Amino acid sequence: MSSPKAVPAADSLPREKVEQFDRELAAITRRYPEDRRASALIPALRLGQELFGHLSPEVQRLAATRLGVTPGRADEVATFYVMFHTRPQGRHVVEMCTNVSCCLTGAERIWAHLQRKLGVKPGETTPDGRITLREVECLGSCGTAPAMLVDEEMHERLTVEKVDEILGRLE
Amino acid sequence: MSETRILTARWGKPGSATLASYRADGGYRALDKALSQEPAALVEEVKRSNLRGRGGAGFATGLKWSFLPKDVRPRYLTVNADESEPGTFKDRYIIEHDPHQLIEGIAICCFANDIHLAYVYIRGEFARQARILEAALEEARQAGIIGPRLLGKKDFEVDIQVHRGAGAYICGEESALLESLEGKKGYPRLKPPFPAVVGLWGKPTIINNVETLANLPWIVEHGGQAFAALGTGKSGGTRLFCVSGHVNRPGVYEKPVHQNLRQLIFEDCGGIVGGRKVKAVIPGGSSAPVLAASEIDVSLEFDALKAAGTMAGSGGVIVFDESTCMVRALHRIARFYAEESCGQCTPCREGTPWMEGVLEKLEAGHGQAADVARLEQMANSIMGMTICALGDAAAMPVQSFVKKFKDEFLQHATEHRCPFGETAWGLDQSSRPARVGELSY
Numbered sequence: 001m002s003s004p005k006a007v008p009a010a011d012s013l014p015r016e017k018v019e020q021f022d023r024e025l026a027a028i029t030r031r032y033p034e035d036r037r038a039s040a041l042i043p044a045l046r047l048g049q050e051l052f053g054h055l056s057p058e059v060q061r062l063a064a065t066r067l068g069v070t071p072g073r074a075d076e077v078a079t080f081y082v083m084f085h086t087r088p089q090g091r092h093v094v095e096m097c098t099n100v101s102c103c104l105t106g107a108e109r110i111w112a113h114l115q116r117k118l119g120v121k122p123g124e125t126t127p128d129g130r131i132t133l134r135e136v137e138c139l140g141s142c143g144t145a146p147a148m149l150v151d152e153e154m155h156e157r158l159t160v161e162k163v164d165e166i167l168g169r170l171e
Numbered sequence: 172m173s174e175t176r177i178l179t180a181r182w183g184k185p186g187s188a189t190l191a192s193y194r195a196d197g198g199y200r201a202l203d204k205a206l207s208q209e210p211a212a213l214v215e216e217v218k219r220s221n222l223r224g225r226g227g228a229g230f231a232t233g234l235k236w237s238f239l240p241k242d243v244r245p246r247y248l249t250v251n252a253d254e255s256e257p258g259t260f261k262d263r264y265i266i267e268h269d270p271h272q273l274i275e276g277i278a279i280c281c282f283a284n285d286i287h288l289a290y291v292y293i294r295g296e297f298a299r300q301a302r303i304l305e306a307a308l309e310e311a312r313q314a315g316i317i318g319p320r321l322l323g324k325k326d327f328e329v330d331i332q333v334h335r336g337a338g339a340y341i342c343g344e345e346s347a348l349l350e351s352l353e354g355k356k357g358y359p360r361l362k363p364p365f366p367a368v369v370g371l372w373g374k375p376t377i378i379n380n381v382e383t384l385a386n387l388p389w390i391v392e393h394g395g396q397a398f399a400a401l402g403t404g405k406s407g408g409t410r411l412f413c414v415s416g417h418v419n420r421p422g423v424y425e426k427p428v429h430q431n432l433r434q435l436i437f438e439d440c441g442g443i444v445g446g447r448k449v450k451a452v453i454p455g456g457s458s459a460p461v462l463a464a465s466e467i468d469v470s471l472e473f474d475a476l477k478a479a480g481t482m483a484g485s486g487g488v489i490v491f492d493e494s495t496c497m498v499r500a501l502h503r504i505a506r507f508y509a510e511e512s513c514g515q516c517t518p519c520r521e522g523t524p525w526m527e528g529v530l531e532k533l534e535a536g537h538g539q540a541a542d543v544a545r546l547e548q549m550a551n552s553i554m555g556m557t558i559c560a561l562g563d564a565a566a567m568p569v570q571s572f573v574k575k576f577k578d579e580f581l582q583h584a585t586e587h588r589c590p591f592g593e594t595a596w597g598l599d600q601s602s603r604p605a606r607v608g609e610l611s612y
């Protein structure tokens with residue numbers, strides 16, 4: 001495995017985190033043939049988002065240079081996929097499905113409750129920075145609908161009470 | 172009659188996802204048997220089994236494999252675990268409850284087709300399932316089942332890697348999946364060439380759904396003929412039907428591929444909530460044309476549903492009771508496709524949001540009768556005019572809902588309101604316990 005190209009990271013990113021990024025990226029790129037490092041772009045952006053909070057231009061550039069792709073391509077990918085965020089997010093992310101099977105089992109009521117309770121519209125973050133709320137498409141939990149993801153953890157068979165309890169646990 | 176269960180047999184056993192448990196139940200014996208056979212014979216066995224793709228198109232698996240050019244190497248396998256078609260929720264449970272069955276299937280496919288590197292493309296939202304699969308793969312590597320030598324004895328390298336997506340329905344479409352796996356946005360490719368000829372990194376590539384591959388160990392162990400005998404006509408085996416919506420017992424049911432739809436709803440799923448009547452059923456994921464209540468006495472087999480004007484698709488059966496508003500339901504479906512269109516082709520990029528807008532207007536009571544006709548025209552003009560099948564997937568629900576429930580659409584226009592009002596999603600919208608194989612959720 002060749003070592004990542006020694007390109008200096010964008011100055012504004014904390015050094016220790018960039019080092020951690022490089023260490024973890026090395027493990028990721030091993031999953032692809034050596035001449036296909038660009039395939040690691042999605043996992044690299046995910047890693048960047050996990051470590052730095054969101055995909056700022058600096059983080060995108062970091063991922064791009066390490067994999068030998070253009071920053072333009074990193075930007076294209078970062079804006080194409082709904083799980084990538086180019087702006088800061090709340091400490092927690094709540095993503096509720098409102099697709100058909102979920103609506104047939106009461107998602108509309110719960111979705112309205114979520115917006116009311118958090119006082120935000122879809123895509124917004126509570127003023128205290130605690131929770132970002134998003135409406136998402138089918139999560140593959142239609143049999144145990146309604147469903148939502150909280151920080152990538154699936155919660156199913158939601159009721160208003162259950163949602164309140166879940167939100168209550170988020171710091 | 173006791174029913175053969177291939178995919179769900181081990182779900183719910185303690186530790187079913189572990190290698191020890193899989194081995195205790197005879198796991199990886201099929202791979203061992205496969206290794207003693209000629210690869211070409213395995214492909215023939217799969218052809219004999221009448222296994223057809225469970226991802227959406229129902230293409231014959233053995234036939235697809237035989238499209239690989241004879242002399243081009245390397246070849247790759249990509250496993251489609253994107254599972255994003257609304258109403259579909261089965262591959263996740265295969266991965267959660269029996270990941271080694273999938274891994275064994277992948278290994279068999281690789282050996283049969285002279286493939287040494289496979290990627291499981293799993294939707295980004297399935298973080299837990301990705302972890303479970305990674306753990307199972309690590310166990311299999313440690314045990315020497317996969318890696319440089321299959322089962323530690325056959326000099327045949329198989330490397331299996333997990334590649335997580337990042338949220339895009341279109342990446343379930345096979346060529347978009349390949350683009351995404353190459354580290355790009357998920358823009359479907361023009362076909363031909365098909366992935367079997369020009370696929371991942373320009374090389375011949377097989378793309379199969381998780382459930383499709385998970386059937387392979389059983390086929391190798393019991394023979395293609397036995398698998399074919401479980402089904403009917405050109406479709407063999409059992410299938411995981413995902414039932415959601417207004418039924419008493421939603422869930423994942425493993426049934427023969429030709430299970431009767433009415434039986435599935437009324438016997439397996441305990442009928443409709445509150446004893447109400449069925450109004451409509453989408454039989455194969457939200458892209459499949461809807462069936463009216465009078466049409467549900469039908470076999471769910473691929474060709475039978477095609478003859479009925481719809482498709483078996485992904486096995487996602489969505490049930491609407493008589494108290495549901497079809498305009499509201501279609502509006503939500505249309506919004507999904509508008510949201511997920513990648514924007515490459517004009518009819519899909521422009522047509523999907525247009526249809527969504529008209530449906531929103533109708534549902535809000537601001538539509539005209541002429542809008543209903545224009546909806547149909549727009550759907551017809553998208554159909555068959557796009558690079559990938561998402562265009563058709565967006566058009567077919569509109570065509571079928573409007574055709575079969577036209578009065579209801581017109582009623583919205585003439586009364587300038589939704590006749591169902593606050594309860595457009597049904598009188599009983601409660602969540603009911605699901606059956607997943609033998610498990611309760």
Ligand SMILES: Cc1cc2nc3c(=O)[nH]c(=O)nc-3n(C[C@H](O)[C@H](O)[C@H](O)COP(=O)(O)O)c2cc1C
Nearest residue numbers: 224225226251253254255343344345379380383560
């Ligand atoms: C818009 C679109 C989305 C799709 N999504 C999926 C999916 O999530 N999972 C899947 O297995 N197949 C999906 N497919 C079908 C794949 O393109 C492909 O036919 C399938 O993975 C082939 O595997 P199979 O032959 O084993 O079914 C989708 C197709 C289209 C057009």
Ligand code: SF4
Nearest residue numbers: 513515516519557559
């Ligand atoms: S049909 Fe739609 S999703 Fe498919 S390539 Fe064209 S614009 Fe993209």
Ligand code: FES
Nearest residue numbers: 097102139141142
């Ligand atoms: S429709 Fe909500 S999880 Fe599938």
